[in-house]
Amino acid sequence: MDKDMPKLGFGAMRLPYKGSESNIDLDHVKKMVDLFLDSGFKYFDTAYVYHNGKSEIALKDTLVKRHPRGSYWIATKMPMWSVRKAEDLDRIFNDQLKKLGVDYIDYYLLHAMDSGREDTAIKTKAYEFAERIKREGKARFVGFSFHDSADVLERILKDHPRVDFVQLQINYSDVKEGSAGKLYDLAIKHNKPIIIMEPVKGGSLAKLDKDAEAVLKAARPNDSMASWALRYCASLAGVYTTLSGMSNLQQVEDNIKTFKNFEPLTKAEEELIDRALRAGKGPAVPCTACRYCLETCPKDIAIPDVFAVYNQFKRSDDREAAVSAYEAIPEGRRAWDCITCGACVEHCPQGIKIPEELAEAAKIFA
Ligand code: SF4
Ligand code: SF4
Incomplete structure (x- = not known):
């Protein structure tokens, strides 16, 4: 190097x-x-x-x-x-x-x-x-x-x-x-x-x-x-x-x-x-990006990446920056590509209702 x-x-x-x-x-x-x-x-x-x-x-x-x-x-x-x-x-x-x-x-x-x-x-x-x-x-x-x-x-x-x-x-x-x-x-x-x-x-x-x-x-x-x-x-x-x-x-x-x-x-x-992180708004979705949910998703939705961007938006209210980050997620793997099959939910150690939260995120970035 x-x-x-x-x-x-x-x-x-x-x-x-x-x-x-x-x-x-x-x-x-x-x-x-x-x-x-x-x-x-x-x-x-x-x-x-x-x-x-x-x-x-x-x-x-x-x-x-x-x-x-x-x-x-x-x-x-x-x-x-x-x-x-x-x-x-x-x-x-x-x-x-x-x-x-x-x-x-x-x-x-x-x-x-x-x-x-x-x-x-x-x-x-x-x-x-x-x-x-x-x-x-x-x-x-x-x-x-x-x-x-x-x-x-x-x-x-x-x-x-x-x-x-x-x-x-x-x-x-x-x-x-x-x-x-x-x-x-x-x-x-x-x-x-x-x-x-x-x-x-x-x-x-x-x-x-x-x-x-x-x-x-x-x-x-x-x-x-x-x-x-x-x-x-x-x-x-x-x-x-x-x-x-x-x-x-x-x-x-x-x-x-x-x-x-x-x-x-x-x-x-x-x-x-x-x-600063403590003073700011906490994450809207308590995702730790462990990625266990990805193992079973038939649509390969970028679940933790979507939640990370969604949390940032909730924290900053800066829609423009959040949309820019959301658009960096490959097409076909975004929140609105979820088919709500529910296969991911039982794998989430945080108990997040993943399809519902993805639907909320999709509304923001639509
Ligand atoms: S509910 Fe959505 S995110 Fe979860 S496994 Fe099914 S398609 Fe993937
Ligand atoms: S399993 Fe839950 S905490 Fe882990 S990445 Fe997926 S949504 Fe986030």
């Missing part, structure tokens, strides 16, 4: 656009990219599917064509849900090189690994593919992003010790109120460098309810709520970079302000985050 990795990475999943998500505002992105690079940062994270397949092309137009290749690093991801046979891996990867206009990728990931995609990866020899593109000089480092339980992460890390890094969804809310801390501990146990995604939880930690915000504002009046979330993540040992999905120049500026002269979170500040 690059030892000189700046602590902030540019997530290209929520770029500014005009009208439709596919119509990325390239002039605006150019300004964001230039400011980011000029400020000493260089890690850009995209994926085959972001912006309906247009994010990689946007990076070619705004970054690759306009800056020397050695001045930035690109991370992109193989959409494992689109891989049916081994040949798909080469076909998609070659398409990505073309879309990005590069002949190698700095950080290449198998995207959104979970138990089912691990089976696909084994069947299609995706880890062998990752090692091969590394040997061939087409990828400098290979890893995977992950969305499943600690048991599954442990299995993947044990079975594939040669991956260079892992990308995990970690933020103070998911660590302190969910089970993200277990994932972090496992990555540390297996000595894997960590790249953090969703440090601001889809934007929902950028706006807290007024009581929670008051606790943090009293300590650092000039700091945004997003900066607290980012500093929490970037202060964790073993974290190489923290990705922020930036949507406008103002967010780039705010992030640069946080990271330019980075101040690690102090113990006292972490206690303030705990206080």
Whole structure:
């Protein structure tokens, strides 16, 4: 892994656009990219599917064509849900090189690994593919992003010790109120460098309810709520970079302000985050993200992810940020895709009436 990795990475999943998500505002992105690079940062994270397949092309137009290749690093991801046979891996990867206009990728990931995609990866020899593109000089480092339980992460890390890094969804809310801390501990146990995604939880930690915000504002009046979330993540040992999905120049500026002269979170500040969480509204649904319910769901509904976003909305009343986080949940796995079969309910150790709560969430995000 690059030892000189700046602590902030540019997530290209929520770029500014005009009208439709596919119509990325390239002039605006150019300004964001230039400011980011000029400020000493260089890690850009995209994926085959972001912006309906247009994010990689946007990076070619705004970054690759306009800056020397050695001045930035690109991370992109193989959409494992689109891989049916081994040949798909080469076909998609070659398409990505073309879309990005590069002949190698700095950080290449198998995207959104979970138990089912691990089976696909084994069947299609995706880890062998990752090692091969590394040997061939087409990828400098290979890893995977992950969305499943600690048991599954442990299995993947044990079975594939040669991956260079892992990308995990970690933020103070998911660590302190969910089970993200277990994932972090496992990555540390297996000595894997960590790249953090969703440090601001889809934007929902950028706006807290007024009581929670008051606790943090009293300590650092000039700091945004997003900066607290980012500093929490970037202060964790073993974290190489923290990705922020930036949507406008103002967010780039705010992030640069946080990271330019980075101040690690102090113990006292972490206690303030705990206080802020206690001062804010508690979760509407007491889901701990254990994911036991997922085992039996015939529709593969992203139950804990929906509840996490729903809880954030209830806490912050910021519908826009919550909708943005909700839309990051893959289509077909959202609250309104539940067929109310009830198969999940008996598996929930918290006794949550899952279909009813999903129906409430669906009303909010409809
Ligand atoms: S009730 Fe909904 S969430 Fe629960 S198992 Fe059935 S489809 Fe899945
Ligand atoms: S089983 Fe219950 S607590 Fe666990 S993730 Fe599912 S809804 Fe949340």
